[in-house]
Amino acid sequence: MKALGIRAGEIGAQLIDAASPSDVGDNQVLLKTLYTGICGTDRGITSGQLKFARPQAGSDFLIMGHEGLAKVQKVGRMVKTIEEGEIVVPMVRRPGNCLQCRIGRQDNCDDGDFVEAGIRGKDGFMREYFLDEERFLVRVNGNSIGRLAVLTEPLKNVVKSFDVYRTVSRRSIAQCDDGSFDCRRVTVAGGGPIGILFAMIFKSYGFDVQLFDRNDHLGKLDRISKRLGIGFKISEGTGLPPDLMEGFDVFVDTTGSPSVIGKGLEGLAHNGRMILFGTSTGGSYPLTGDAIISLIEKNVTIMGTVDGSKSHYIEALTYLSSWKEMFPGALEDMITQEAAPQDSIAALNTKVPGEIKRVIKWS
């Protein structure tokens, strides 16, 4: 079967002919991959920039792919909740032995002793077939969202961030005087898939959302923003758009740019909340004494969040079904390109103009 991955110590993805899984263990499920999404992490792995990427123990080749959607081909004798023919989303992070991992919250792992499919220490889903355990599979109930379910994995990160946002936001009242969130301004930095999904989740609760990016991806971001009923602005360089410098109650960073985050912090309103999700490998921005005083005096909360638990995957599927109706065409607009496995290396290496989310169609 075809499998896409990277050899340890080398740069650049390879499409190899890998052995197909044979025996299905009692607790295992045999899956046929339908789609895998391509994201910045995959590109970071193939370019050698993500230093923590590694093959699973005993192998020198990492099969990539962590945004998966698959169809159940066969289930083991002891599998109870999943049936042949069902569509599932496989989870990325697999637990280690710390307390958080033992209670199914490996997204909050205490010691970093976990593995992640397609990223570090475990083969991923960019292959035609794979075996997995029942407990790491999330069932896509019904089939009405089709290939949009491939967005479950990126969205579960956003759902967890929103969960964290709501938990820590209890420190002060976030609602407006009519009980809604209409008066609360949210600024989202970065119009990639994660930025758009953050805009969607806040907008679906009624927040006043503004999204910005350095370019509009051939008009795509403008169009998606109109479908969502949010504002879209273009920023220059590593700054914020001139008319979007301050007064926001929530600032969501998906760029990882220290200067965007620094300026975002400076522009937060009193009781402002900052969500950090984007990562980058360079740059700096000064944290001055005056800025620290301002963060304290304004009761600012900064939260970094990563990954998500199984419940966040399940919630993500509920959001996708509801957003399909709430924001007609917006989710469909995000999946801009579909590549065949034989074109997957080119798809990984080159981002085409206007691309938001590219997927590989395996079957």
Ligand SMILES: [Zn+2]
């Ligand atoms: Zn752990």
